[in-house]
């Protein structure tokens with residue numbers, strides 16, 4: 111079979127479709143014929159060799175996908191063969207004709223969702239759900255700030271914050287066009303952070319009190335400045351650093367001076383160390399999808415021959431929602 115191989119660390123053109131061994135499903139795993147896979151920011155970092163603890167090149171890229179079950183390892187439950195399923199692998203290997211994946215992290219695709227919409231659902235929505243509910247402990251009516259709100263993770267975060275009853279949702283993104291889409295997902299206050307400072311906007315939107323829950327994935331100055339607009343007893347949950355750097359402005363004293371909680375979440379780490387914690391998140395996600403209140407956004411659809419272009423598209427910050435490659 112063919113797989114999209116990161117032949118060596120580097121720019122998108124190190125990606126090549128090559129013959130790779132067919133995977134064998136172990137106990138607890140499904141064998142899935144891949145219909146489409148998503149490209150995550152993490153896939154770009156792994157390709158570039160900049161993902162902490164990432165795989166050694168060469169390796170097959172990709173983390174989440176939609177496909178059909180075509181087999182299973184011994185003693186494996188889960189949806190019957192032939193069911194269209196979406197989910198995440200908990201490791202790389204989704205960008206291939208066939209993939210093996212833990213059955214417990216694969217869910218039947220709800221009726222009405224296309225392959226393109228389902229391919230990239232798992233990682234961003236499960237991550238956003240964990241950040242909002244498990245770590246962020248959002249209470250109904252609380253103000254939420256979502257950074258990079260037009261991206262894969264950001265779009266899921268805005269939609270799930272609205273679904274879970276947030277009050278004012280403040281959202282940042284890098285262009286006015288992106289922000290128009292973010293408004294349609296339920297954000298109330300939109301800030302183009304290339305042209306406007308989000309701190310006064312967030313303070314004004316909360317009558318000077320600050321934001322109760324900040325969903326952060328950019329890092330650098332965005333992370334640092336976020337502490338200037340967090341409410342007393344607020345929570346800041348970090349899931350990534352798309353800008354590639356941490357903040358130099360973080361002061362330990364801020365934690366107790368404002369009584370705030372700062373937390374981090376990585377889906378792969380929970381999957382590795384406490385897989386049982388993912389199951390209730392998956393159940394909540396299926397319920398939210400079945401409510402019809404989520405609108406999985408697809409920013410770009412590419413064929414498998416355009417996989418290099420798909421990596422460039424996401425890396426150039428052009429995607430609104432998820433970037434997807436259809437097999």
Ligand SMILES: NC(=O)c1ccc[n+]([C@@H]2O[C@H](COP(=O)([O-])OP(=O)(O)OC[C@H]3O[C@@H](n4cnc5c(N)ncnc54)[C@H](OP(=O)(O)O)[C@@H]3O)[C@@H](O)[C@H]2O)c1
Pocket residue numbers: 149150151152233234237258259260261262263264282283284285288327328349350351352353354375376377378424427428429431
């Ligand atoms: N921890 C987890 O388990 C987990 C799971 C999913 C995602 N994540 C993290 O969440 C983040 C988003 O992932 P994603 O796949 O959904 O990607 P994405 O948000 O679709 O793309 C990244 C976006 O970040 C914004 N950005 C802001 N400053 C940037 C900078 N200096 N350089 C590049 N981009 C910048 C850009 O949007 P603007 O142009 O609008 O600024 C860009 O489009 C990543 O950091 C990823 O690692 C973590």
